[in-house]
Amino acid sequence: MDRRTSEKDGDTSAKERPTLKTLAFMTGLGVTTVSRALKDAPEIGAETRRRVQLVAKQIGYRPNRAGVRLRTGKTNVISLVLNTEREIMSFVSDIIYGVSEVIADTPYHLIVTPYSRSQDPLDPVRYLVETGSADGVIISRTQPNDPRARYMLERGIPFATHGRTDMGLVHPYHDFDNYAFAGEAVRYLAGIGRGRLALVTPPVGLTYYGHTVNGFADALSEVGASEVPFNTVSIDHSIEQIRMRTAQLMRRDDRPNGIVSSAAAATLAVVAGIEDAGLKLGRDVDVVSKQSSELLHLFRPELLVVNENFRLAGSELARAVLGWIGGADPGSLQSLSTPGEVLPYRHSQDQ
Amino acid sequence: MDRRTSEKDGDTSAKERPTLKTLAFMTGLGVTTVSRALKDAPEIGAETRRRVQLVAKQIGYRPNRAGVRLRTGKTNVISLVLNTEREIMSFVSDIIYGVSEVIADTPYHLIVTPYSRSQDPLDPVRYLVETGSADGVIISRTQPNDPRARYMLERGIPFATHGRTDMGLVHPYHDFDNYAFAGEAVRYLAGIGRGRLALVTPPVGLTYYGHTVNGFADALSEVGASEVPFNTVSIDHSIEQIRMRTAQLMRRDDRPNGIVSSAAAATLAVVAGIEDAGLKLGRDVDVVSKQSSELLHLFRPELLVVNENFRLAGSELARAVLGWIGGADPGSLQSLSTPGEVLPYRHSQDQ
DNA sequence: TTGGCAATCTGTAACGTTTCAGTATATTGA
DNA sequence: TCAATATACTGAAACGTTACAGATTGCCAA
Numbered sequence: 001m002d003r004r005t006s007e008k009d010g011d012t013s014a015k016e017r018p019t020l021k022t023l024a025f026m027t028g029l030g031v032t033t034v035s036r037a038l039k040d041a042p043e044i045g046a047e048t049r050r051r052v053q054l055v056a057k058q059i060g061y062r063p064n065r066a067g068v069r070l071r072t073g074k075t076n077v078i079s080l081v082l083n084t085e086r087e088i089m090s091f092v093s094d095i096i097y098g099v100s101e102v103i104a105d106t107p108y109h110l111i112v113t114p115y116s117r118s119q120d121p122l123d124p125v126r127y128l129v130e131t132g133s134a135d136g137v138i139i140s141r142t143q144p145n146d147p148r149a150r151y152m153l154e155r156g157i158p159f160a161t162h163g164r165t166d167m168g169l170v171h172p173y174h175d176f177d178n179y180a181f182a183g184e185a186v187r188y189l190a191g192i193g194r195g196r197l198a199l200v201t202p203p204v205g206l207t208y209y210g211h212t213v214n215g216f217a218d219a220l221s222e223v224g225a226s227e228v229p230f231n232t233v234s235i236d237h238s239i240e241q242i243r244m245r246t247a248q249l250m251r252r253d254d255r256p257n258g259i260v261s262s263a264a265a266a267t268l269a270v271v272a273g274i275e276d277a278g279l280k281l282g283r284d285v286d287v288v289s290k291q292s293s294e295l296l297h298l299f300r301p302e303l304l305v306v307n308e309n310f311r312l313a314g315s316e317l318a319r320a321v322l323g324w325i326g327g328a329d330p331g332s333l334q335s336l337s338t339p340g341e342v343l344p345y346r347h348s349q350d351q
Numbered sequence: 352m353d354r355r356t357s358e359k360d361g362d363t364s365a366k367e368r369p370t371l372k373t374l375a376f377m378t379g380l381g382v383t384t385v386s387r388a389l390k391d392a393p394e395i396g397a398e399t400r401r402r403v404q405l406v407a408k409q410i411g412y413r414p415n416r417a418g419v420r421l422r423t424g425k426t427n428v429i430s431l432v433l434n435t436e437r438e439i440m441s442f443v444s445d446i447i448y449g450v451s452e453v454i455a456d457t458p459y460h461l462i463v464t465p466y467s468r469s470q471d472p473l474d475p476v477r478y479l480v481e482t483g484s485a486d487g488v489i490i491s492r493t494q495p496n497d498p499r500a501r502y503m504l505e506r507g508i509p510f511a512t513h514g515r516t517d518m519g520l521v522h523p524y525h526d527f528d529n530y531a532f533a534g535e536a537v538r539y540l541a542g543i544g545r546g547r548l549a550l551v552t553p554p555v556g557l558t559y560y561g562h563t564v565n566g567f568a569d570a571l572s573e574v575g576a577s578e579v580p581f582n583t584v585s586i587d588h589s590i591e592q593i594r595m596r597t598a599q600l601m602r603r604d605d606r607p608n609g610i611v612s613s614a615a616a617a618t619l620a621v622v623a624g625i626e627d628a629g630l631k632l633g634r635d636v637d638v639v640s641k642q643s644s645e646l647l648h649l650f651r652p653e654l655l656v657v658n659e660n661f662r663l664a665g666s667e668l669a670r671a672v673l674g675w676i677g678g679a680d681p682g683s684l685q686s687l688s689t690p691g692e693v694l695p696y697r698h699s700q701d702q
Numbered sequence: 703t704t705g706g707c708a709a710t711c712t713g714t715a716a717c718g719t720t721t722c723a724g725t726a727t728a729t730t731g732a
Numbered sequence: 733t734c735a736a737t738a739t740a741c742t743g744a745a746a747c748g749t750t751a752c753a754g755a756t757t758g759c760c761a762a
């Protein structure tokens with residue numbers, strides 16, 4: 001089937017999307033010259049260059065992505081690899097928005113590559129690399145020894161991880177300083193007289209699990225507080241699980257009087273569990289929680305929160321991959337976001 | 352630069368991604384034959400077809416997307432167009448997951464095309480169509496008279512809208528029956544003795560604003576309840592705004608004893624406002640709210656909730672676009688999701 | 703035997719881009 | 733003046749795919 005309208009080419013009739021050939025016809029130049037003029041190649045006369053670029057702008061020329069991709073292998077695509085089941089509730093959207101912000105004024109498109117619980121997390125990455133579907137990849141749920149990062153390093157495809165690895169290999173990442181977060185949380189709780197603390201951990205196996213646990217432990221001994229073990233749940237567990245386990249915990253004699261929670265959704269369940277056990281937040285126990293949107297204070301004013309900005313994470317990750325694609329040193333594309341201070345509740349009218 | 356490894360082609364050395372040429376060499380057939388054999392064209396011998404497909408599977412042949420796209424114009428891309436600022440908090444991720452589920456075993460990729468508040472919502476759609484970047488488009492924040500839907504209908508590009516239009520034009524959509532939701536909410540509240548009701552509306556201008564308002568109004572007169580106007584906010588307003596306005600509302604003498612809220616985030620603010628005014632949920636006022644995740648009951652057990660499944664919406668929308676792309680009648684690709692019943696709080700242990 | 707035809711298979715061109723290997727003209731050095 | 737060189741441009745080829753227009757073979761009816 002021929003989608004062409006007019007006879008041969010160089011039709012003035014418009015309607016068809018302009019190509020280099022169209023531009024060549026209009027300017028009276030060769031296709032090669034036009035191509036080079038548009039990308040500021042050195043061997044093109046200054047005036048010609050300007051003329052071509054002017055005409056191109058006028059008629060709204062946009063390079064055909066398929067043409068470029070076929071010829072050069074450059075896809076102009078960044079892929080965000082997401083777990084469809086675990087990455088529950090929000091913050092995925094924040095990351096997407098963050099990434100979008102950065103690539104908005106680049107030729108890049110963002111494609112979302114999902115994988116489900118049952119799959120090997122390496123599958124989607126392997127697919128992307130094997131089919132050459134993206135110039136750069138962003139992954140999350142990073143592990144200390146992450147096969148995906150290793151794989152992509154081997155294949156030489158630029159990527160950035162949300163969270164750090166610990167393999168002795170250098171690659172771009174963005175991470176929230178969960179060591180600092182857990183430490184700050186403990187210190188704050190200790191500061192208001194809470195000396196028996198429990199931690200709702202990140203998912204076991206992910207790198208920031210370790211960071212959080214270490215930050216928690218180090219600060220505990222620093223301030224001389226003690227830990228009430230609470231290893232039966234992580235923030236990956238269901239709301240119901242966390243709620244039930246928390247209630248169990250809080251009914252024990254040696255219950256904690258302070259809890260540090262690594263995610264807002266889990267915190268909701270924790271608070272419910274606390275109240276199931278007949279205890280009162282702020283009186284019997286205090287909870288410091290990370291949150292990514294300003295909702296926890298509405299939930300219970302007594303909650304103590306630390307904000308984590310996932311939109312920023314998205315932007316940083318995008319910048320990192322683009323940087324690597326652009327040839328920057330991977331080691332220079334690592335960023336760590338420092339947690340703000342622990343925020344107690346202040347009603348907006350108080351301010 | 353030549354990315355080739357071996358001499359001419361048909362190299363047995365692997366490493367390079369197999370193309371039709373590779374397959375042609377391996378099978379001893381022509382490229383054309385291989386191409387046709389892979390797509391079950393009729394003029395290919397049964398045995399040849401099987402042979403080619405076997406070899407293709409063995410060596411993991413995957414058609415080069417750029418080649419296909421350049422030749423046929425088919426992108427194998429679905430674009431989800433999102434407002435980066437308004438579509439706050441979650442449910443965007445649910446929609447993405449829903450879409451992903453459906454396109455997972457198709458050759459389609461999902462690209463996310465964002466636009467910001469300042470932009471004309473038509474911009475990203477125009478971009479997609481003009482550059483031919485997608486075979487199908489999904490849009491949300493649908494308006495009764497939606498320029499984007501009109502535009503895409505004119506250009507003949509398949510799309511589906513999250514929410515209906517009201518232009519007398521037929522196109523695929525998925526919508527939640529907000530008329531029914533608002534009606535059910537009012538009837539439920541009336542049933543528990545709440546006769547003075549206020550509505551926290553969807554964003555003015557979107558189609559489901561009208562649906563919600565009408566469902567609310569019709570049910571009001573049906574049950575003989577009265578409306579307490581609350582037009583100063585919609586769910587698009589900030590948490591602070593909603594909270595403040597609700598507090599104002601609830602301090603009036605003619606305050607409502609029942610509130611219907613169109614979104615979970617807004618409901619959090621509404622409840623905060625109620626409590627700011629010194630009133631108690633479940634005693635002084637009841638609130639029925641839509642929610643997309645099971646969080647509101649943790650927030651306040653007294654809340655009455657109706658669930659809206661955005662993941663389902665995503666799946667339905669994806670199915671709709673794919674259907675249209677596949678040649679189905681657009682009119683047959685419309686679906687409406689009926690709200691479940693209003694759910695009062697039941698602790699999981701009660702069940 | 704011949705012509706017709708169905709069944710299979712094939713080469714070429716084209717999609718839009720960039721790279722390679724030029725060509726033509728002007729400019730320079732001696 | 734002549735050759736060498738720089739400047740500005742160009743056609744052809746290739747990326748991987750599909751559509752078009754054949755080509756080859758075998759078989760059958762006449």
